[in-house]
Amino acid sequence: MGALSFEILKRDKQTHARLGLIKTMRGDIQTPYLVPVATMGSVRALGSDDLLSLGAQCTLANTYHLHLKPGDELIKRLGGMHRFMGFDRPVFTDSGGFQAFSLGFAREHNISKIGNIFPQDFRKKYDDECTEVENRSARGAGYEKNEKRKPKENLTKITDEGISFKSIADGAWHFLNAEKSMKIQSNLGTDIIMAFDECTSPLSDYDYTRKAMLRTHNWSEESIRYHDKNQALYGIIQGGWFEDLRRESTEAISAQPFDGIAIGGSLGNSKQDMHQVLDWTIPRLDDDRPRHLLGIGEIDDIFECVERGIDTFDCVSPTRIARRGSLLISPQAGGSQENKFHINIKTAKFKEDRSPVDPNCTCSTCRTYSRAYLRHLYVSRELSYFRLATLHNLHFMLRFMEEVRESIRTGTFAQLKEKWLRKT
């Protein structure tokens, strides 16, 4: 397969971290890298001009959502995803399999990708926050009107043949299988696509997780058969939080001629569990293909996963938390694991704060505006807030990834991790 090449430029001596270069027809991706997410074909609140000025190397769009709206065939007729969204650098798409989880079990049981990270008290706090955000959107200024996190209808039905989805757009049932997922991704014309898989829940038992994994392996073979050979195809390792299943899945997926390997599915019930999954998985992978960790990408995750040998990540977190008022700050500006490296801009203490969000940040938002101004925009529900906040958080994360790469290049990865993750 020639749609992608991957080169490891440097290896960290103490860890499995590696500095790499993914080459595609539409440009290179220096790794490790956090791929900004453009679910519906736009990084929310930004234009493609913003992505270019941020220096975004690539982006990731959502196969399932774009299939429903506006439709992958429409996008094909309009010249493909890049032309559609005005972005000519590499675009990833997931396969739609993750939606079997997020619209199915996760929706029904209120869980996220890393287990039930919502204990009761946090759940309460989270619900309150969602309610508040809804109330705040009285003027509709773009706050995400999150569905209340109550158990909801499972919108998927899964068989060996594929996954049926009840569309959140029109209520109709849609069917996806490997062949169809490959066809949709081919219509989208993206650069790096994912094999069709079933993403299980942390609450799935061993037997169910195994069944889903075996299905995924079959679908992987079908994905290889049906995929557009102009696109680079990543296989997805499943197996939940079961060591033998992860091992089995790692072997099955890496035996296939994929261009890259993604790690998907349930990553256990905590961040430690997630590290465990990587430890079961990555040492069994060959070295010559890029490795992508699906749906993960907070600061601490990135250190832990890069040092285990992950090359790329995608995560909605930086952009989503920006819209909710959380702006990222570096350790020099008081960021730490305790505060999740962010300030909440709506806090009253920023009312008169003339400093930028992060005095060390060189983004356009920090170069131009004070915390006081951003707080004013946020509490006044001004639409401009969302862009300025998103620009900051994305710049921050992309700059952070640059630091991570630089640290591998210069043999200082451990020091960088220490600087960011030391307890305060």
Next chain:
Amino acid sequence: MGALSFEILKRDKQTHARLGLIKTMRGDIQTPYLVPVATMGSVRALGSDDLLSLGAQCTLANTYHLHLKPGDELIKRLGGMHRFMGFDRPVFTDSGGFQAFSLGFAREHNISKIGNIFPQDFRKKYDDECTEVENRSARGAGYEKNEKRKPKENLTKITDEGISFKSIADGAWHFLNAEKSMKIQSNLGTDIIMAFDECTSPLSDYDYTRKAMLRTHNWSEESIRYHDKNQALYGIIQGGWFEDLRRESTEAISAQPFDGIAIGGSLGNSKQDMHQVLDWTIPRLDDDRPRHLLGIGEIDDIFECVERGIDTFDCVSPTRIARRGSLLISPQAGGSQENKFHINIKTAKFKEDRSPVDPNCTCSTCRTYSRAYLRHLYVSRELSYFRLATLHNLHFMLRFMEEVRESIRTGTFAQLKEKWLRKT
């Protein structure tokens, strides 16, 4: 007064249109010009980088709203409005007097600046649209959740001493008079400020309109006395839709040593009425001060008012209609008075339309995206829509104003008007 100078560079031979140059400490404004509105200190959905890339010569912010939130004293402590919003070109502020109208009588009686332009059937249509927009904001993607246009509490009390406002922010009563309005505008540190006035309603009778006009004249003198001499001060002509009052007000205001003259208040019940008001007013003005028409600025208005001798306008229309899906198009692209020079991007016929909003437009949105993409963002409630749409409409209007200026320069104003306003 030396905070502003004004020069007429060229006069149209057939009409009273004039090409002018307003000079301020923070830069020049070539006129005729439509000043983009940044009510709360941001042009909604844009950053100041966008204003610069649009080539916006200046902007207009709202004294009353900024006084309430985040507070003019706070803005002063933060270094003034320009630093606050990251925009170093001239900024206008209104005086707060208009809010006596918009939060008072207009709110109670459901009327707009040009009379009761909402006949019953339009009213119904408008209400439906508002409801639809509200429903659409389920994901809160930034649509303006307009208050239903039902009669509401009058939030103002007006006496000869000043205007009391019930804050929409916290329900408390705030008092504004000329001295206070001047102080607030001084705190904001803007470049061109407005005298304190009372803006009456088209439904106000002769006696009330006269009373309010006389108050405005008194407040004008106080504004001159109290205003910050580093700021250029415009007086505001009132008098409603009564010929003798408009004449009287024109004489009273133009007799004062204002830096510029604004025409405010009720402009009658139709666009024809508005032209009538200008015909009563402008011929009585001296020639050496810039003239601003408050709150007006659609394409046809601009032609009619420029040819009567107006130099600057401010209007929320281009940015507001953008957010509601209306994107401006030129006559070459099918724009006409009948369709108000816009397309509604949500229309199904644009689903597969690969052309830009206006093929003749050189804005970043038109250079990058298709109507199909913008429609997709709009119907998917993506936040990115608001910026791309706003960028187009503002670029369109600013480019249009450039064409108007160029036509005066080259003696082709009448032809330009004919090209835009001919019936199709």
